[in-house]
Amino acid sequence: AKVKIGFVNSITGPEAPIGENLTNGVTLALEDLKKKGIDVELVKEDDTGKPEKSMAAFEKMATRDRVAGIVGPYSSKCANAIAKLAEKYKTPLLIPVASKEEITRQNLKWTFRLSATTYDYATILLDMATSLGRPKTIAIINENTDFGTSGAKSAKDYAGKKGIRVVAEEAYAPGSPDYRSTLTKIKSKKPDLVFMVSYVADAILLMRQSREIGITPQAFLGAGAGFATVSFAKEKAISSNVFSSTQWTGDVNWPGAKEFNKRYITKFGKEPTYHAATAYESMMIMAETAAKAGGNREKIRSELKSGKWNGIMGEVKFADYEGYTNQNKHQMLVEQIQNGVHQTVYPPKYVSKKPVYPFPGWK
Amino acid sequence: MLTIDKLNFSYGDLKVLWDINLEVHEGEIVTVVGANGAGKSTTLKNISRLVKPTSGSITFQGEDIEKLESHQVVERGIVQVPEGRKIFPEMTVLENLRMGSYIKSARKAREANVERVFGMFPRLKEREKQLGGTMSGGEQQMLAIARGLMANPKLLLMDEPSLGLSPLFVKIIFEIIQEINRQGVTILLVEQNVFQSLKIAHRAYVLETGRVVLTGEGNDLLSNEHVKKAFLGM
Amino acid sequence: MTIFLQSLISGILIGGVYALIGIGLTIIFGVMRVINFAHGDLLMVGMYGTFYLFTLFNIDPFISIVITMPLMFLYGGFLQKVFINRILGSLPQNQILLTIGMGLIMSNGIMLAFTSDYKILSTDYSSSSFDILGISISTPLLISFAITAGITAVLYWFLLKTDTGQAIRATAQDREAAQLMGINVKRMSIIAFGLGASLAGTAGALISPTYYIFPQVGSTFTLKAFVITVLGGMGSIVGATLGGILIGVAESIGGVYFGSGWKEVVVFVLFLLVLLFKPSGLMGKSNT
Amino acid sequence: MKPLLKNTTGIGALPAIAGLLVVVLLFLFPRFVENTYALHIMILIFISIVMGSSWNLLGGYTGQYSVGHSAYFGMGAYTTMMLMQFRQVPPWLGIWCGMVAALVVALIIGSICFRLRGPYFVLASIAVAEIFRVSALNLKNVTNGAEGILTTEIPPLKIGGTLITDFSSKVPFYYAGLVFVLLVILVTWLLQNSKLGYYFQAIREDQDAAHSLGISLTFYKNVALSLSAVLTSLAGSLYAVYVGFIDPSTVLALDLSVQIVLICIIGGIGTIFGPVIGALVLVPLSEALRSNMIGESLINSGIVKADSAFGSFLTENLSHAHVLIYGVLVVVVILFMPDGVLGFAKALAARKRKEAV
Amino acid sequence: MAILEIKHVSKFFGGLSANSDVSFEIQHGMIMGLIGPNGAGKTTLFNCITGYYPPSKGDVVFDGRSMHGLQPDKVCKLGMARTWQKVRPLANMSVVDNVMVGALCRTGSLKNARDMAMEQLKVVGLEHRSGFLAGGLPIGERKKLEVARVLATQPKLLLLDEVMGGLNPAESEDIIQLILAIKGLGITQMVIEHDMKTIMRISDRIVVLNSGEKLAEGSPQEIVSNPDVVAAYLGSE
Numbered sequence A: 001a002k003v004k005i006g007f008v009n010s011i012t013g014p015e016a017p018i019g020e021n022l023t024n025g026v027t028l029a030l031e032d033l034k035k036k037g038i039d040v041e042l043v044k045e046d047d048t049g050k051p052e053k054s055m056a057a058f059e060k061m062a063t064r065d066r067v068a069g070i071v072g073p074y075s076s077k078c079a080n081a082i083a084k085l086a087e088k089y090k091t092p093l094l095i096p097v098a099s100k101e102e103i104t105r106q107n108l109k110w111t112f113r114l115s116a117t118t119y120d121y122a123t124i125l126l127d128m129a130t131s132l133g134r135p136k137t138i139a140i141i142n143e144n145t146d147f148g149t150s151g152a153k154s155a156k157d158y159a160g161k162k163g164i165r166v167v168a169e170e171a172y173a174p175g176s177p178d179y180r181s182t183l184t185k186i187k188s189k190k191p192d193l194v195f196m197v198s199y200v201a202d203a204i205l206l207m208r209q210s211r212e213i214g215i216t217p218q219a220f221l222g223a224g225a226g227f228a229t230v231s232f233a234k235e236k237a238i239s240s241n242v243f244s245s246t247q248w249t250g251d252v253n254w255p256g257a258k259e260f261n262k263r264y265i266t267k268f269g270k271e272p273t274y275h276a277a278t279a280y281e282s283m284m285i286m287a288e289t290a291a292k293a294g295g296n297r298e299k300i301r302s303e304l305k306s307g308k309w310n311g312i313m314g315e316v317k318f319a320d321y322e323g324y325t326n327q328n329k330h331q332m333l334v335e336q337i338q339n340g341v342h343q344t345v346y347p348p349k350y351v352s353k354k355p356v357y358p359f360p361g362w363k
Numbered sequence B: 001m002l003t004i005d006k007l008n009f010s011y012g013d014l015k016v017l018w019d020i021n022l023e024v025h026e027g028e029i030v031t032v033v034g035a036n037g038a039g040k041s042t043t044l045k046n047i048s049r050l051v052k053p054t055s056g057s058i059t060f061q062g063e064d065i066e067k068l069e070s071h072q073v074v075e076r077g078i079v080q081v082p083e084g085r086k087i088f089p090e091m092t093v094l095e096n097l098r099m100g101s102y103i104k105s106a107r108k109a110r111e112a113n114v115e116r117v118f119g120m121f122p123r124l125k126e127r128e129k130q131l132g133g134t135m136s137g138g139e140q141q142m143l144a145i146a147r148g149l150m151a152n153p154k155l156l157l158m159d160e161p162s163l164g165l166s167p168l169f170v171k172i173i174f175e176i177i178q179e180i181n182r183q184g185v186t187i188l189l190v191e192q193n194v195f196q197s198l199k200i201a202h203r204a205y206v207l208e209t210g211r212v213v214l215t216g217e218g219n220d221l222l223s224n225e226h227v228k229k230a231f232l233g234m
Numbered sequence C: 001m002t003i004f005l006q007s008l009i010s011g012i013l014i015g016g017v018y019a020l021i022g023i024g025l026t027i028i029f030g031v032m033r034v035i036n037f038a039h040g041d042l043l044m045v046g047m048y049g050t051f052y053l054f055t056l057f058n059i060d061p062f063i064s065i066v067i068t069m070p071l072m073f074l075y076g077g078f079l080q081k082v083f084i085n086r087i088l089g090s091l092p093q094n095q096i097l098l099t100i101g102m103g104l105i106m107s108n109g110i111m112l113a114f115t116s117d118y119k120i121l122s123t124d125y126s127s128s129s130f131d132i133l134g135i136s137i138s139t140p141l142l143i144s145f146a147i148t149a150g151i152t153a154v155l156y157w158f159l160l161k162t163d164t165g166q167a168i169r170a171t172a173q174d175r176e177a178a179q180l181m182g183i184n185v186k187r188m189s190i191i192a193f194g195l196g197a198s199l200a201g202t203a204g205a206l207i208s209p210t211y212y213i214f215p216q217v218g219s220t221f222t223l224k225a226f227v228i229t230v231l232g233g234m235g236s237i238v239g240a241t242l243g244g245i246l247i248g249v250a251e252s253i254g255g256v257y258f259g260s261g262w263k264e265v266v267v268f269v270l271f272l273l274v275l276l277f278k279p280s281g282l283m284g285k286s287n288t
Numbered sequence D: 001m002k003p004l005l006k007n008t009t010g011i012g013a014l015p016a017i018a019g020l021l022v023v024v025l026l027f028l029f030p031r032f033v034e035n036t037y038a039l040h041i042m043i044l045i046f047i048s049i050v051m052g053s054s055w056n057l058l059g060g061y062t063g064q065y066s067v068g069h070s071a072y073f074g075m076g077a078y079t080t081m082m083l084m085q086f087r088q089v090p091p092w093l094g095i096w097c098g099m100v101a102a103l104v105v106a107l108i109i110g111s112i113c114f115r116l117r118g119p120y121f122v123l124a125s126i127a128v129a130e131i132f133r134v135s136a137l138n139l140k141n142v143t144n145g146a147e148g149i150l151t152t153e154i155p156p157l158k159i160g161g162t163l164i165t166d167f168s169s170k171v172p173f174y175y176a177g178l179v180f181v182l183l184v185i186l187v188t189w190l191l192q193n194s195k196l197g198y199y200f201q202a203i204r205e206d207q208d209a210a211h212s213l214g215i216s217l218t219f220y221k222n223v224a225l226s227l228s229a230v231l232t233s234l235a236g237s238l239y240a241v242y243v244g245f246i247d248p249s250t251v252l253a254l255d256l257s258v259q260i261v262l263i264c265i266i267g268g269i270g271t272i273f274g275p276v277i278g279a280l281v282l283v284p285l286s287e288a289l290r291s292n293m294i295g296e297s298l299i300n301s302g303i304v305k306a307d308s309a310f311g312s313f314l315t316e317n318l319s320h321a322h323v324l325i326y327g328v329l330v331v332v333v334i335l336f337m338p339d340g341v342l343g344f345a346k347a348l349a350a351r352k353r354k355e356a357v
Numbered sequence E: 001m002a003i004l005e006i007k008h009v010s011k012f013f014g015g016l017s018a019n020s021d022v023s024f025e026i027q028h029g030m031i032m033g034l035i036g037p038n039g040a041g042k043t044t045l046f047n048c049i050t051g052y053y054p055p056s057k058g059d060v061v062f063d064g065r066s067m068h069g070l071q072p073d074k075v076c077k078l079g080m081a082r083t084w085q086k087v088r089p090l091a092n093m094s095v096v097d098n099v100m101v102g103a104l105c106r107t108g109s110l111k112n113a114r115d116m117a118m119e120q121l122k123v124v125g126l127e128h129r130s131g132f133l134a135g136g137l138p139i140g141e142r143k144k145l146e147v148a149r150v151l152a153t154q155p156k157l158l159l160l161d162e163v164m165g166g167l168n169p170a171e172s173e174d175i176i177q178l179i180l181a182i183k184g185l186g187i188t189q190m191v192i193e194h195d196m197k198t199i200m201r202i203s204d205r206i207v208v209l210n211s212g213e214k215l216a217e218g219s220p221q222e223i224v225s226n227p228d229v230v231a232a233y234l235g236s237e
């Protein structure tokens, strides 16, 4: 069968580094779909990370290209802008990884989300920490972006519920070469947990400088993004024993996850991030559903709504709960870097290695 | 020494020089007079190659300067003291002078030349460290002339050197011009001070709306009826 | 107290690298009156150069500046000759846009060539540091600070004491007059832009071991470079040095006492305050 | 220097009629065009024209090259959105508040930046705009910080009980944009033919000379900035309500300020229609590049096979290269059309005319 | 009554005193010549009078009103206009537009301003250039434009800084006639000029500055025969 699917992503612009993972995930999905006899005609659009551009892309795909359904966009701000368009054009939209809660809290019938929400990034980490030790205080460092601020907010919120006191809150502008003074300040507060939300590169800087300054909490907790990347893990001197929440790991025992990991490495010469996996799975779900529904958008929507999948992202189901509409209740994972490798350490059901807790100190 | 042959030039669509022919012999003071906008400064700019002629040729000591860039013209020994002074405003007086002797051939004599021009213009010595841009109009004019002399020119182009100078200084300037000419520097002088400049000039050209209309010896032109009427207001 | 001293010291050290970026920009502005919006992108190119010299040939970043510096000089000279020279006489806003366009070309060209992945250059000293009185001092930053100081001193001497240096300044102040002095102004512009680019590239090389590299990394630094140059007084090397260190310290201390999120505000407010009281910057000469 | 005779007396009859015709056609446009994608692009063009023309008043006529206009754009966007989202004030009232807010900000910025001249002014304007961006990021309680503001619903516009529009389609935004465009063009035209316009240009040409001719620099620069800021805020408000989501990195970014300047300069600075041309060139161009229409049409027309090496290069790589190409085009325009597209066209026309004579 | 009173004006640049304790008065309708060697402080005095520099000491009283703290635009509005030693045309505007900018100081209507401007252009003899861009004019015409532009502001007192510099005697004659015509209109003028013949012809009184100080003041005849002036400025024949 032949289907036409749209894919909006940040191919250029400041979000491009992560956007690339999504592109790669989709590329693999297309290969697999072909094997399954589904010939996807992909309409790929760049939103350059700007909402009005993602709108233009959506308009074009929905009206001019007449795609059956759309996967993307990468960032929450773009997803925010186009979720309503999906409703207007009655075009199914499946969001792979943008995690802002509000997106699926607007009672939109045509917008589906595979990704967990920002809130989940924080809670799983604190759940783990409290199950392994007795942390009393927490310092929160986050980058001053959408994902960063909402992540920090969730952490603060959930820490309150867990009886952990917040002793420091620092929101920094990404891209600064020097966090030493901030870290010195945090060190003086002697927190049990250091919770960080940072994109790729700042994660490395923060940990390097934490080591210089000599911060030693019970655990370093990284909420996704930067801490879950391979380049971070490779920096053994600073990445050892850091925890990170993630939507997916290369060694999780969800069907096909390990194979996906391997194929990705052979094809692109680097390890996939969870963004790649979510994009892959979203494209698989969208294309298969669309093929089954013969490209009929209304039918795709109801199929998405009622369907159930079990693939590299584990079980997927778009449900309505707690104010959410069409939101997959995705199981978050926690991984820890041990010897330069991400190991799934929480929840117990998916564990591949035992967690090291508390932090044993710097080498 | 310098030969201008059938020089034509326009600023965009506006033609300002028409078939200019002009010659300067070694050791002469040649002056060019003409009403405002006649094209005197433009002629000098063509010689210094700040602008490129539409047609015609300029040769200096037998060399066609067509292929040269401005700075190479200076290296050949043609130095201009431009209209409007063009001092380097954020450099001190001394630094301005040093820049005057930027070309290789002039660097050796730099210190001596600084002393020489300080001798001519004591005000400059007093203000050695003042920024060029804050000097008064006349002071800047002195600096511009002094800076031109720093390069040991063979041919000195001077565009209205007496502009803005007090009477006392105008006199001094004309004396200086004659003095350096005696020292062997050839001079092409553009002046509004027609009387003075014709008096010291060996030969002169009269420019009107971009054309050479008269040429002759300085003193002859002084008594020329047309010159008297048009430029001397007599 | 430790916190204050720590932020002061790390501010100064980072400020050294900022200074280098600022000096490059100030030279370009000084001579060509061009506000170079591609300055950060030049820095980025320098970073990529350093990165590949390190990963492919195993040349230490601090040593590789011997290669990056001249290469970036040539690159800058090339840009000047081919692009900027054509618009020197035109309106200032055109120059701004030309450099913006050049920046776009550089960052997106690099992205096509090397993907938009973050690259991290890890040396064995990348996170090494030593302690003095409880204040940790990063070794690589200290080294780069020393190198910066050296380069600055040499440059200062060059611009103020040599004929070429003075000719560069003269060109900046009046191109036509400079031509009349026998100065080859085109060459001076090429030297100036080359120097600027080479300093930006060197700054890129110096922060590579402690920072990260991706195609859009330049924009942060472009903005910083602007602030530094204006703060110090456009065209002034001493000013840019001072400005760089001041910004480094302001960021660092501002971050601690006002919260990390506000540190940029602290910097910009400082910037505006200086301009209000000294409109031509700390070291600027006013001639209006 | 070109000794050009400048025509400042009114407009000829022919262009006036042509202009009117264009306006009428633009008003009828949504009736004929079903394609909402085209409408979307038109709206973006309108917003760009408003931004560019507003900047033109300050940059083009008064010679103050602000590269911080995102501050006013953001001010409009934020005020309107915050009022709508947090205070239930409908946007057609919010827009006015946005204008007032932009005015206030302009007066503050003006009092700081106008002490500076030339490049110092340029950079100070950037700095001030950055202060606004970072503040919006940090003042979470007011602006919702980096998370931005998402509108859920726009209240329907009713006049005396009759529903004018419920904003469910693009058409109301289209008309709002069109009206704003006509407004800025009108303002520019009025300005060019008034004392104010002369004073602005005098300041652009030589501040000291202007000052000595009885022109208060502070006053008139601030007037120019205020006008410019207020009109820019219109673009911001429209953008915010139309897109339905704003955050500091979209409506207060340096990127945006640069975009504003770009529109003006590509079109032609200091002329009424320069920014219009600029927007008409830039917006469709960047959209065509972004969505890879060139590669697509090459493939669709059969000139290049989709599965050939060149075809896959077009579909794969070109989509990554569009910003690069955009950059190249910007450079080319600046190098070869220093007076913008409009200036270039005029020069070309003048040459043609001369040849014909 | 004096239209302008300069009272003990001093202006220091760092250690340098460009004007020191200069005092004199200008009476209605006269032409005051201001001369002095280069760097004597003439332009600086103009700048102090018209509000470009606040005087370091002293005050300027125009028409009975202290100019203290007034910006140049206010000064112009009050009826005191100056030209620049280094001319400042509004280069990308046409000649008539340049003059209109001046005229707009007194009227809000473009039409009136245009009429007034054309009138002034006729006065200085530039009407044939009215449509040209001012940036393309040669120096002499720029100077005339400068005068036309300030005349258009309808000043009571006109300060002319070397408007004849760079003009040949024949052209200067035009300007001299212009200045005399302006005097005929009842406009008071203060004129800086280096050409003694001219200054002698047009001035009713002359003030001589030297090294920032007032060296002498008097009628043209008094001035040329003043030995101090001869020594400092004219040089003996």
Ligand SMILES: Nc1ncnc2c1ncn2[C@@H]1O[C@H](COP(=O)(O)OP(=O)(O)OP(=O)(O)O)[C@@H](O)[C@H]1O
Binding pocket: B011, B014, B016, B034, B035, B036, B037, B038, B039, B040, B041, B042, B043, B083, D001, D002, E135, E136, E137, E138, E139, E140, E141, E166
């Ligand atoms: N940059 C320019 N652009 C356009 N036209 C110019 C330019 N410079 C000069 N002109 C024109 O060229 C003509 C000749 O000007 P030029 O400056 O050579 O005259 P000049 O004889 O030196 O006059 P003056 O005695 O006033 O200095 C004038 O008509 C002037 O308007």
Ligand SMILES: Nc1ncnc2c1ncn2[C@@H]1O[C@H](COP(=O)(O)OP(=O)(O)OP(=O)(O)O)[C@@H](O)[C@H]1O
Binding pocket: B134, B135, B136, B137, B138, B139, B164, E013, E016, E017, E018, E036, E037, E038, E039, E040, E041, E042, E043, E044, E045, E085
């Ligand atoms: N901004 C300044 N900084 C320092 N010195 C200055 C400044 N402006 C003027 N001067 C000095 O003050 C003195 C008076 O300058 P002014 O321009 O008033 O002279 P002037 O009488 O107009 O001379 P000229 O006839 O040469 O135009 C000069 O020596 C000049 O160098």
Ligand SMILES: CC(C)C[C@H](N)C(=O)O
Binding pocket: A074, A075, A076, A077, A097, A098, A099, A100, A146, A147, A224, A225, A275
């Ligand atoms: C960190 C990422 C997974 C992206 C993030 N969810 C966002 O909304 O921008």
Ligand SMILES: [Mg+2]
Binding pocket: B040, B041, B042, B083, B159, E139
């Ligand atoms: Mg001339």
Ligand SMILES: [Mg+2]
Binding pocket: B136, B137, B138, E042, E043, E044, E085
């Ligand atoms: Mg003077």
